[in-house]
Amino acid sequence: MKRFMLTWVLFILCAGTANLSLAQSTVYTPATDLTLVGKVLPTQQVYHRVDTADHPDMPPAVKRLLTNSAGLAVAFKTNSTTISAKWCTSPRTTLSNMTAIAYEGLDLYIKKDGRWQFAGVGRPNGDCTEYTLVRNMAEGEKECLLYLPLYDETTSLEIGVAAGATLQPLNDPFQKRILMYGSSILQGASASRPGMAYPARMSRAAGLNFLNLGLSGSAKMEKAVADMITTIPADAFVLDCVPNSSPDEIRERTAYLVNTIRQHHPKAPIIVIPSTVRENGAFDQEVGKRVQAQNEQIKQEVAKLQRSGVKDLYLLSYPRQLGEDHEGTVDGSHPNDLGFDRMLQQLQPQLLKILRKCDLAGR
Amino acid sequence: MKRFMLTWVLFILCAGTANLSLAQSTVYTPATDLTLVGKVLPTQQVYHRVDTADHPDMPPAVKRLLTNSAGLAVAFKTNSTTISAKWCTSPRTTLSNMTAIAYEGLDLYIKKDGRWQFAGVGRPNGDCTEYTLVRNMAEGEKECLLYLPLYDETTSLEIGVAAGATLQPLNDPFQKRILMYGSSILQGASASRPGMAYPARMSRAAGLNFLNLGLSGSAKMEKAVADMITTIPADAFVLDCVPNSSPDEIRERTAYLVNTIRQHHPKAPIIVIPSTVRENGAFDQEVGKRVQAQNEQIKQEVAKLQRSGVKDLYLLSYPRQLGEDHEGTVDGSHPNDLGFDRMLQQLQPQLLKILRKCDLAGR
Structure with missing residues (x-):
């Protein structure tokens, strides 16, 4: 029991330190300061697809689905060697035929040799998550495209880069x-x-x-x-x-x-x-x-x-x-x-x- | 509010009737009466892969993973036009990089023109689920192969066929x-x-x-x-x-x-x-x-x-x-x-x- 307690205390200390070091070295910027790609129509809540108040006669299920962030992505460029994100989604949980990464997670692509190439995912952990999508990258500027959750409502999103690194909007690549x-x-x-x-x-x-x-x-x-x-x-x-x-x-x-x-x-x-x-x-x-x-x-x-x-x-x-x-x-x-x-x-x-x-x- | 209550009462009645009709028309047989395919070693709990008590020096993580039913399948033949299952798994929940169907669900194949062909899945819903994997099939005997959860411990499994239909073990097809x-x-x-x-x-x-x-x-x-x-x-x-x-x-x-x-x-x-x-x-x-x-x-x-x-x-x-x-x-x-x-x-x-x-x- 004593050993168990010690392990538990050590675990909490380590977890705390890890979070602290992530928090200290990572600077977050709201995704709204970057380029939002894939918008169907302008909306009040920026990660919705359509403002359903403008179309009151649509069926309730359609209205709810239009709050899902399917197809939206954030385009930016950075010289950071690490890219993190903090995001929140609704309390809904994944369907049995989908991964949580697809349902309420993030997916990062980086331009390489002129093509968009998969770089890392944001694994959701509850309704709000902080996660490092990629680390240990080479120096130099990268063009990035971060896809938002397909089936959940994204209520907030911030992009994190190493302290001192650049982070700027990238023109819509499409x-x-x-x-x-x-x-x-x-x-x-x-x-x-x-x-x-x-x-x-x-x-x-x-x-x-x-x-x-x-x-x-x-x-x-x-x-x-x-x-x-x-x-x-x-x-x-x-x-x-x-x-x-x-x-x-x-x-x-x-x-x-x-x-x-x-x-x-x-x-x-x-x-x-x-x-x-x-x-x-x-x-x-x-x-x-x-x-x-x-x-x-x-x-x-x-x-x-x-x-x-x-x-x-x-x-x-x-x-x-x-x-x-x-x-x-x-x-x-x-x-x-x-x-x-x-x-x-x-x-x-x-x-x-x-x-x-x-x-x-x-x- | 009155309308909401009425809807709710109707929903409960309908759900009850649906379950009742499933229960009335479906006869369940423990999967242990059929053919278990893919067993690594004989085990006390039949859906484990190895009895870890026989190998006490293995790391705890390995021991836990050997309770997962990965690779196990049940082979049977039936003339039922509907195939259902009741199964229970541990309280663990799906990893973010997997579907719940893969983690703790079921997957049915049926022989067609000499080849195993996908026929339907068992979508998990909590730790114990009753689910119809396929319905409305043509008459005649089918050879079936039902895959068990990949990442969870399967604690019980029963196969359901229409009342009056046959259900027999099929020889290991491999x-x-x-x-x-x-x-x-x-x-x-x-x-x-x-x-x-x-x-x-x-x-x-x-x-x-x-x-x-x-x-x-x-x-x-x-x-x-x-x-x-x-x-x-x-x-x-x-x-x-x-x-x-x-x-x-x-x-x-x-x-x-x-x-x-x-x-x-x-x-x-x-x-x-x-x-x-x-x-x-x-x-x-x-x-x-x-x-x-x-x-x-x-x-x-x-x-x-x-x-x-x-x-x-x-x-x-x-x-x-x-x-x-x-x-x-x-x-x-x-x-x-x-x-x-x-x-x-x-x-x-x-x-x-x-x-x-x-x-x-x-x-």
């Missing part, structure tokens, strides 16, 4: 604005960390700003949501909302969403993504039939709209879905990083081809 | 016994679900029983652990313990582990895997140097042992590590499913080639 409206899969379930959400991967790969309006389980094309979407300044609109919409909802709501976007954004391409495979649908016949019906319905709706004269409306195709080994999901519905990779290998070239055709992407 | 000793990466961090741990993937791909002796953070080749490993009946031994062992530990301990295995298993091939890349080591120079030193050291030790006359000792190589995009980990250290896939593409052919040469794997 061009144009491609608004992506969709389901949990778009929001980032179940990427292993925030930077692995598929719009974030496409942004880094193509240098374009794919804005994440993923609304987990709630991308159902309601009129109030469609009206909100049309207020978003964007050069193109990608719709990945088929997985959440029933065949009936797809039949009843697609035309309004597409026509309303077209009315407010006459030149923006509108690109529709069919539902990804539901791997549990291989055995659960009801699930299998539903996905087939959703994809049949969206195909019909897009064809109808194209015939009615809507220009620059495209439907992508999924020639090989998430892979022939059926291992691309965490739970049958949500791609894991392997599934996302296979998804991007198919969708990204199609998407970029359209954006290039519309002069929105480089060769 | 041949031979390939003991794999290694780190968290082997144990399954950070696969998205239990069946995605890399030994499980190799077992399904090759039809061989790769036994999971992954010891998260604690695969350090201690003498007492080496002595325990030699008691395990196995046709081959794979050592993936470099990531947890310091260069000094590798220098001091590899020879004892390899020689002791060879002494007790004169004909079993011993196959060593170098440490996977640490993606955070691209920026953290200390981490980068350590991995390089670990891999240099294991190369020297294996070469020394080969020169000293140890036959059938192999060191695999990692020509392309986890991919040129550096996206193959959840946190810098632990592969995500994408990283595991890239790892297997490189290691599995080398491993199977050796096992074939030793007549342990088919052509």
